[in-house]
Amino acid sequence: MTETAIRFEGAGKTYPGGTAAVEALDLEIPRGSLTVFVGPSGCGKTTSLRMINRMVEPTSGRVVVDGRDVSSVPAHELRRSMGYVMQQSGLMPHRTVVDNVATVPRLTGVPKRRARERARELLATVGLDVQLAERYPAQLSGGQQQRVGVARALAADPPVLLMDEPFSAVDPVVRQDLQRELLDLQQRLHRTIVFVTHDIDEAVLLGNRVAVFATGGRLAQYASPEELLRAPADDFVADFVGRDRGFRSLTFDSARDIPVHPVAVVRPDGSPGVIGPGGDVPGGWSLRVDDDGAPRGWVRTGAEDDPVVGGTLHRPGGSLRSALDAALSSPSGLAVVVDEAGRAVGVMDPAEIVAAVEDARLGGRAHR
Numbered sequence: 001m002t003e004t005a006i007r008f009e010g011a012g013k014t015y016p017g018g019t020a021a022v023e024a025l026d027l028e029i030p031r032g033s034l035t036v037f038v039g040p041s042g043c044g045k046t047t048s049l050r051m052i053n054r055m056v057e058p059t060s061g062r063v064v065v066d067g068r069d070v071s072s073v074p075a076h077e078l079r080r081s082m083g084y085v086m087q088q089s090g091l092m093p094h095r096t097v098v099d100n101v102a103t104v105p106r107l108t109g110v111p112k113r114r115a116r117e118r119a120r121e122l123l124a125t126v127g128l129d130v131q132l133a134e135r136y137p138a139q140l141s142g143g144q145q146q147r148v149g150v151a152r153a154l155a156a157d158p159p160v161l162l163m164d165e166p167f168s169a170v171d172p173v174v175r176q177d178l179q180r181e182l183l184d185l186q187q188r189l190h191r192t193i194v195f196v197t198h199d200i201d202e203a204v205l206l207g208n209r210v211a212v213f214a215t216g217g218r219l220a221q222y223a224s225p226e227e228l229l230r231a232p233a234d235d236f237v238a239d240f241v242g243r244d245r246g247f248r249s250l251t252f253d254s255a256r257d258i259p260v261h262p263v264a265v266v267r268p269d270g271s272p273g274v275i276g277p278g279g280d281v282p283g284g285w286s287l288r289v290d291d292d293g294a295p296r297g298w299v300r301t302g303a304e305d306d307p308v309v310g311g312t313l314h315r316p317g318g319s320l321r322s323a324l325d326a327a328l329s330s331p332s333g334l335a336v337v338v339d340e341a342g343r344a345v346g347v348m349d350p351a352e353i354v355a356a357v358e359d360a361r362l363g364g365r366a367h368r
């Protein structure tokens with residue numbers, strides 16, 4: 001059974017003189033999970049997050065962490081057990097990167113040298129070049145500063161990590177890197193992470209569970225990303241989850257039962273061949289491969305001197321979405337399947353991919 005780390009019990013917040021920022025919120029956050037609060041601007045995500053570490057006190061109900069009502073725990077003690085990462089990394093500008101991270105363990109009495117050693121380890125953990133440790137925050141890019149912010153939040157080794165739009169101020173490419181690294185970090189560290197974003201794609205990518213907030217601080221749905229995409233609770237959630245919902249939900253179906261067929265290939269020296277399992281080889285097109293057997297586009301039979309750029313590749317363990325995309329983006333219509341090393345191992349037939357999609361749609365989810 002999953003243990004609950006954080007529980008909102010009818011926790012609501014009305015700011016003085018204002019309307020309700022958060023309606024009575026009931027929510028259980030499992031230990032070791034990455035839970036995302038998502039919703040449009042002003043719907044109470046940050047307020048809800050801050051009720052966890054008492055930066056905001058609820059005006060009704062309560063928040064319970066590890067079985068204790070947080071209002072009974074001194075705020076400084078509570079915050080020591082919770083890392084906090086903000087949109088702007090919130091680093092101290094006059095301290096070097098390493099000292100920014102070392103500050104937290106120093107506060108808890110760790111000797112300076114040990115604290116700095118630990119800080120360097122953490123900087124490496126979050127993927128920051130250790131060469132940058134002696135720089136000042138202003139001498140780092142936005143993405144690097146966010147990494148330092150995450151390292152600092154982890155410095156006290158807290159079981160809970162609160163992250164408020166930590167990646168929203170960086171460009172999309174850096175953002176993807178940071179997202180991937182957070183998932184990687186979480187696989188190793190298993191913290192209880194509560195992550196606020198207004199970006200549904202980020203929520204679906206990162207979250208084990210996603211809480212969708214609606215205007216007025218109402219919890220519209222709390223579910224797995226898969227459930228949100230497949231079965232939005234109401235029109236608001238359906239609208240918020242957005243376009244391509246059906247296509248994106250194929251991310252959660254495996255393509256492992258779709259047969260892989262052989263394919264005609266052309267090697268760099270122009271010699272023809274066939275790779276893949278036995279069986280009929282689809283005609284009309286040949287896959288160009290390099291010396292290692294990695295796909296390098298297609299040629300049409302009879303037009304061997306006129307290569308066409310290939311589509312996306314379907315990798316081992318890939319989803320139905322990846323298989324379908326590989327077929328749709330392939331000039332031959334055949335989805336190219338590669339192994340872990342990126343070598344072509346065969347192709348999938350688009351009709352068989354569509355049949356698997358239909359199967360999944362009809363609820364069999366046989367290919368999961």
Ligand SMILES: Nc1ncnc2c1ncn2[C@@H]1O[C@H](COP(=O)(O)OP(=O)(O)OP(=O)(O)O)[C@@H](O)[C@H]1O
Pocket residue numbers: 015016018020021022039040041042043044045046047048198
């Ligand atoms: N300190 C405050 N005093 C008064 N009203 C506040 C305060 N902080 C937030 N609010 C109001 O409470 C509501 C919820 O704000 P909150 O910051 O929790 O939303 P959010 O979903 O995190 O928004 P965003 O995505 O824009 O950061 C908003 O209407 C906001 O204006």
